[in-house]
Amino acid sequence: MKNIEFIVSIGVRFGEVFSGGVLALHKLAYEIASRGYVVNIFTEPEYPHENIITHSNSDENNLRFDFNSERTVIIPNHNWKNNSDIKNVARWALYHIDKNDMYNIDNTDVIFNYGSFNVGNKNVTNTLTVFDYHEEVFINQNKNRNKKYCYITNKNHPSNWKEILEIEYNAENLTDWKTKGYNYLADKLNEYEYLLTYDDKSFYTLAATMCGTKVILLSENNKSNLKYKLETPYNLFGVSCGFDDIEWAEKTIGMVPMLVNELKKSDKKTLDDFIKFWEEKINI
Numbered sequence: 001m002k003n004i005e006f007i008v009s010i011g012v013r014f015g016e017v018f019s020g021g022v023l024a025l026h027k028l029a030y031e032i033a034s035r036g037y038v039v040n041i042f043t044e045p046e047y048p049h050e051n052i053i054t055h056s057n058s059d060e061n062n063l064r065f066d067f068n069s070e071r072t073v074i075i076p077n078h079n080w081k082n083n084s085d086i087k088n089v090a091r092w093a094l095y096h097i098d099k100n101d102m103y104n105i106d107n108t109d110v111i112f113n114y115g116s117f118n119v120g121n122k123n124v125t126n127t128l129t130v131f132d133y134h135e136e137v138f139i140n141q142n143k144n145r146n147k148k149y150c151y152i153t154n155k156n157h158p159s160n161w162k163e164i165l166e167i168e169y170n171a172e173n174l175t176d177w178k179t180k181g182y183n184y185l186a187d188k189l190n191e192y193e194y195l196l197t198y199d200d201k202s203f204y205t206l207a208a209t210m211c212g213t214k215v216i217l218l219s220e221n222n223k224s225n226l227k228y229k230l231e232t233p234y235n236l237f238g239v240s241c242g243f244d245d246i247e248w249a250e251k252t253i254g255m256v257p258m259l260v261n262e263l264k265k266s267d268k269k270t271l272d273d274f275i276k277f278w279e280e281k282i283n284i
Helices: 020-033 099-104 161-168 175-179 182-189 203-210 225-231 243-282
Strands: 005-008 038-041 052-054 072-075 088-093 110-113 147-151 192-197 214-217 239-241
Touching: 005 020, 020 038, 020 052, 020 243, 088 243, 175 182, 182 192, 182 203, 192 203, 203 214, 203 243, 214 243, 225 239, 239 243
Parallel strands: 005 038, 005 072, 038 052, 072 088, 088 110, 147 192, 192 214, 214 239
Antiparallel strands: none
C-alpha cells in the first residue's frame, strides 16, 4: 500500500442527484484506489474497490477517522473551509467557482480544473479530468431517426424554456430518463436528429453525440465557436453553437468515437500527473 492516502468528499450516490460532477468524483475515487492508494469517502462507492473505505458517520467537516494530516490529500467541495490540520488540499473545479466562494480557498490549496471553468481571478494551469463514458451504452444504433428535436433540462435554461423548446421547436422532453436509466436514455437519443440544450458544460451533450444525435447549444457565450470547442473538447465534434453552426455538427458527428478514445487517453494522463504532483510534494 502507498504511503499517501486521499479523502474524496462524496456524500451521495449518483442516483440520488444525477449529477455528472458526483459521478466524476466517484470515478476519481476508484481510479486513485486502483493505483494502490487508500481513498476515504462518505457514502457507498459507485465503483467498489478494496482500497476505498466508506465512513458513513463522517463528512468533510467532521472527519471521524484516523489519518496522517501530513500525508493525506483532501479533495473537498469548493465551498469547504479548511478548519482542520490537513496540509494538502486539492481543489477540483468541476464547475465555475464564484468569486464569493474564493475566500474559502487558502493560498496553499492547489486548484485543478476539469476544463475551462472560471475560478475567481486565479489563472489555473493544473488539469484533472476523469469520467465514465459508458461506451457500452451510448452507441449509435443506426436507427432510422424519424424524430427531429429532443431536450433535457439541466443547467442554464431561461425562465421561458418550456415555451421555446416545446412550442417553438416541438421538442420532446427526455428528462425523465433519470427514473428509467442510461439504457432508456440511449435508446431515446437514437430516435432523434438533434438534442437542444442551453447547458454548454454537461455530459448529456457527449452522450447524445456518442449516440449519433447532433447537439445544438442554444446558450450565448462570448467566445468564438472554435475557442469554446477547444476549451470544451468533449463538445468538439457533433455539436453546433446555435443553428448557424449546424454544418460543423453534421460534418463531424462521425468523428465522435475517435474523440472519446482521445478523451480517455487525456483523462489517464491528467490523473497520472495529479498523482505524481502529490507524490513529489509530500515525499520531498
